[in-house]
Amino acid sequence: MEEILKAITTLCIKVDSMDNEIQKLKTNEDNLKSKASQQHDYKNAELRQAEDGKKPELKGDDGKLLKTHNVCLITAAGRKLLYYAILMLKPVGEEVV
Secondary structure, three states: OHHHHHHHHHHHHHHHHHHHHHHHHHHHHHHHHHHHHHHHHHHHHHHHHHHHHOOOEOOOOOOOOEOOOOOOOOOHHHHHHHHHHHHHHOOOOOOOO
16 A cells, blocks of 8 residues: 555656646747747848838839839830830820830
């Protein structure tokens, strides 16, 4: 009977120790998730700031339009696209150069 009580006591001590270890692991996991989330938030904020810096307003603009990417003007498709864009913006009767 005494051996059974010792075994149960030892088992309870080991279970308590395992429970403490599990709690430590969960705490570490939560801390790592929190750090990863913060790093992700910081990285997104940095990317947004960098992206905002890449779109400065054009001089003389009324503040509504933002500068866009260069539409590959050196390619034939880019020149054609630019030509049609200019056609759409010119008033009727005005020649396109």
